[in-house]
Amino acid sequence: MARFTAGPERDKGALFHIRTASVRGQQVDLVLFGSMDNFLGRVLRPEDAPETGWFSSAWYAIAELLESRGGENTSQWDDPESLSVEALKVALYQGSSDDQGEQDGQPWTRGYTLGHADDSEWFAQIYTDVVLTEGRWRLRGSMSGAQRILVGAPVWVRTASQASVTRYADLRSRATGADRRRLPFLR
Numbered sequence: 001m002a003r004f005t006a007g008p009e010r011d012k013g014a015l016f017h018i019r020t021a022s023v024r025g026q027q028v029d030l031v032l033f034g035s036m037d038n039f040l041g042r043v044l045r046p047e048d049a050p051e052t053g054w055f056s057s058a059w060y061a062i063a064e065l066l067e068s069r070g071g072e073n074t075s076q077w078d079d080p081e082s083l084s085v086e087a088l089k090v091a092l093y094q095g096s097s098d099d100q101g102e103q104d105g106q107p108w109t110r111g112y113t114l115g116h117a118d119d120s121e122w123f124a125q126i127y128t129d130v131v132l133t134e135g136r137w138r139l140r141g142s143m144s145g146a147q148r149i150l151v152g153a154p155v156w157v158r159t160a161s162q163a164s165v166t167r168y169a170d171l172r173s174r175a176t177g178a179d180r181r182r183l184p185f186l187r
Contacts, residue, residue, distance in 0.1 A: 014114075016157055017091035018122065026131075027147045031087045032124050032154045033066055051112065056094060058086035066153060070127030080128040084149040085137060092142040108168040117157075117165045126152040 016032040056062075061075030061083060077083040094112050107113045128151045139146055159165060 015091055015094075016122070016154060017088075018120075022148070027145045028150065029088050029091070029146055029148070030122075030124070030150045030152075031084075031091045032122070032152055032157070033062065033087075034154045034157075055112075056086065056090045058083070058090065062087055062090065062151075065127055065151065069125070070152075081130045081132060081136070084128050084130045084151050085132070085139075085143075085146075087151045088143060088146060088149050108171050113168050115165055115168045117159045119164055120157055120159045122157040123155045124150075124152045125155060126150050128152075 014034045014036045016030075016034065018030040018032075020028050020030070022028055058075070058077060061073065061077050064072055064075065065083060065087075073080070073083060075083065077086050094110065096110050129148070130150075131148050132146060137146075
């Protein structure tokens with residue numbers, strides 16, 4: 001889970017990324033854009049995430065997709081497949097401080113990240129559902145293996161309890177220096 005700090009949802013935008021597999025074994029990445037206002041009990045707060053690192057220029061294109069409920073795309077990413085790849089880049093790399101992939105798989109080390117939830121359930125409105133064209137994309141790092149990307153907005157996301165949510169702010173406050181990158185229970 002991460003937040004946005006620019007665009008039309010300043011300090012209110014929230015992002016959820018779920019990676020799963022289809023019954024045929026195809027990797028499926030679900031990227032949902034919602035609101036921080038909907039976090040029950042304010043378990044995660046905007047101030048929990050440092051405002052550092054890379055911020056995507058695709059935010060306005062993604063906002064247009066969401067505001068039009070998938071009906072409009074006037075951006076440079078002019079097809080659903082390329083806009084979906086940009087949304088996945090936001091989910092996996094926003095807040096990164098390098099382009100070498102050093103922070104791949106370590107979201108707690110990136111800016112804008114809030115936490116993760118184990119065993120969550122969700123229901124969503126999907127605006128784009130694309131299967132990536134084989135050979136069109138040269139995906140590396142956390143994006144390698146992406147085959148199908150769904151982008152939309154959550155109707156609801158829930159966990160069994162607040163204990164299922166790991167707040168990265170808590171991890172950051174307990175760890176310093178190199179220890180921040182080696183939080184063993186997240187590997």
